[in-house]
Amino acid sequence: MLLIDAANVVGSRPTDWWRDRFGAARAFVEQVSAALRSGRLTEPVVVVLEGRARDGVQAGVVDGVTVLHAAGSGDDMLIELTSDASDQVTLVTADRELRQRAEALGAEVVGPGWLIQRLE
Numbered sequence: 134m135l136l137i138d139a140a141n142v143v144g145s146r147p148t149d150w151w152r153d154r155f156g157a158a159r160a161f162v163e164q165v166s167a168a169l170r171s172g173r174l175t176e177p178v179v180v181v182l183e184g185r186a187r188d189g190v191q192a193g194v195v196d197g198v199t200v201l202h203a204a205g206s207g208d209d210m211l212i213e214l215t216s217d218a219s220d221q222v223t224l225v226t227a228d229r230e231l232r233q234r235a236e237a238l239g240a241e242v243v244g245p246g247w248l249i250q251r252l253e
Contacts, residue, residue: 134218135178136240137165137248138226140186140207145227145245158182158189164252166196173251179214183207208234215240 143161161180168174176197182190183203192202203210208231215222215238222240225248226232232242 134214134220134222135174136211136214136218136222136224137178137180138207138211138224138228138231139180139182140184141226141228141231142245142248143186146249154185155189158186162190162195162198162200166198168252169197177220181207181210181214183210211235212238 139158139161143157148157165174165178165180169176169178177199178197179199179201180190181201181203183206187202190200192200194200201210201214208228211224211226211231212234215224215235222235222238224231224235224240224242225245226235226242227244235242
């Protein structure tokens with residue numbers, strides 16, 4: 134399972150995302166969906182949205198991408214998903230503490246650049 138810390142990945146690029154968090158979340162999920170359709174990513178793919186970005190995309194399956202809304206901490210939801218996963222998890226984040234927590238659970242962790250290369 135590819136598990137994506139959307140806030141961390143979107144925030145890693147200076148694209149003025151902070152001016153339109155809804156639109157940035159929507160565009161990001163669309164990019165992930167396009168990469169999935171083209172074979173640059175493989176299923177399952179889960180994107181976790183938190184804060185105001187949640188209003189940009191409804192929770193559910195969007196073109197093959199599962200979008201989840203974190204009620205509280207996105208990091209805590211990502212760790213819960215990693216802990217509960219029956220498949221190998223690859224987590225996309227640059228957050229050092231989150232990386233350590235996920236690796237302790239056996240997840241592979243890659244940085245935002247790894248995903249961005251596959252989105253473009």
